Amino acid sequence: MTPPDDTTPPEAAAADLVGIGFGPSNAALAIAFEETAPHTAGEPRSRMAFFERQPAFGWHRGMLIEGATMQVSFLKDLATMRNPMSRYTFMQYLKTKDRVAEFINSKTLFPLRVEFHDYLDWVARQFDPVVTYGAEVVALRPVTVDGVVAHLDVEARVTGDDGEHTVVRRARNVAVGTGLTPRMPDGIQESRRVWHSSRLMDRAATIGDAPRRLVVIGAGQSAAEATDYLHRTFPTAEVHSVFSRYGYSVADDSPFVNGIFDPKAVGAFYGAAPEVKRQLLGYHENTNYSVVDLELAESLYRTSYQERVLGQQRLWIRNMSRVVAAAEHADGVRVTVKELATGTSEVIEADAVVCATGYAPSDPLPLLQDVVGECKRDDEGRLVLGRDYRVATSDAVRCGIYVHGAGSEHSHGLAAGLLSNTAVRSGEIVDSILSVLAR
Template sequence: MIGIGFGPSNLALAIAVEEHNAQVAPSAALRVTFLERQERFGWHRGMLLDGATMQMSYLKDLVTLRNQASDFSFVSYLHGQDRLVDFINHKTMFPLRHEFHDYLEWAAGRLDHLVEYGSEVVDLRPVTLGGEIAFIDVVSRRGGGPERTEVRRARNVVIAAGLEPRTPDGIGLTERVWHNHDLLDRVGAMPSTPRGRFLVVGAGQSAAEVTEYLHSNFPRAEVHTVFARYGFSPADDSSFANQIFDPTAVDDFFHAPDKVRAMLLDYHRGTNCSVV
């Protein structure tokens, strides 16, 4: 198996593979490699804002819902950092995003032997036997040069390449037009000219966090938000609506007809990142 990308999704898969292989005979072990375009592990580094918290319980970590005895859990991470008692005393289900990123890095560091960083997948080529696809050749490139491509053959490929930044039609990213994905890096590299006004486009969770960050760090500047609604919409984080994220809901959604999928997405839109 080859995994494309090594964010939280494929990181959780890597843990599952590692735990599976530890329990079976070597002949039954899975052979797996993950290819990651970044040079090191990182998850939304540009939005690791001070004070920003996760929107989900720490129990929805990389492993707990699948294996409660795993030593890759967030609780095991806290214990290893000598922070378990402090976290309990903090009386929260929602850790800081900084701390959860540190947890992800901690887990990824234990699986370095399964990952090749700096490897960008550029092509997938089906290999047919008897008229059916039997394997997939995964073509990757290191260092940006076409002469350094490598081909690996796998029975299974898991694509978890993450999100790509989007901008409104006709708007390109420049020195002064950014995507929030790169916020902290861009702010740090801003020209030294007066910073009198910022414009934030969007009304979701990230837009609200960016707006609050700019107000706090540039108190003399005007900060405007522009969006199609009359105001920010609060997230529906009730236990009823959040059942859409339950493990059993995955199968419901996967097997549902397209119309039902669209209906579920519309009904539960207020639970995710488009709201605050």
């Protein structure tokens, strides 16, 4: 731990809660804090602050593909499962948009992704006074009082119209909700024509109207969506979908299995031995990882088959194959595809390559480096989290550090990185914060 430092001037009195990132996880936390914190210590809103590095609210904007739907029921919004009476539910959003009846008539639990984004944005706007956008948190500095870390100074680099400056906010509790970081395939870097799927929509708009050949790497939902999107958007382009599986595997969202995302499953998972946790993650990874919605897989199959019948193949499924090199040159990308069964390689001259190769949880350790020596870690070096998502620390740390979202999957299970349990989890974290503040 670095030496005590209580000299950094906080820009306001210590907040009860400072959140890093303002995606769905911390937005749900803001709601839970506002709805639960007692007003005796002042307006809950005046006691919380959030920093978000994007210039405005955005939920996976690069994948807001027209027609793509949510993979979770709208009832698993930011509030309903914790507090169905909340003013921040999806139903309240529909009411303000005058679409309740029409949504019901659509007979679905799974709204369009663009609609859910609009809902999240509607929530986020209501919290504008407590969120600083364009603000990347770069450090958490311990503030020591009477020999213990009582506060953390959350240091953010803020980029605005007037350039860059640093903001520091002192916190009694910090909630790390930094989500996911795009993962590129080994040996392949992002470039002008090689993109991660998280930037699909923006980058696809830059390649002109008539690309000849496009390559998508990956076999998960994002890969299938990118393949479908490029095929529809560029009606003269060949789209080559390259993956090492035999075929797209389908996501298991059957009711018994879906229970793994229920709040009570989180408790069961948390209490299980490490070996059982590993088994459960293995058994049920096909609920979320490298799997595709059945409807989309069937639709791609139909397209590919129909093109074969007509002798006009544009969609090429290159299964049991791996992209081993992608070399960008002035006019395109030379993509080397190795067929795994035969070991032979083929070169595809592509206009662009989309790497739909998934995400890793954003690592909270670099942010915590000034206190990490006081944080408990497991055998694999990961932070040990309590059931309440609080980082286990030595007695030298009194302030709360909470890690939720994808960064807590190892301890809390598959729901951690998804929306399913966000509302309930936020309530649990707020209860923990309030019980510590009340001591």
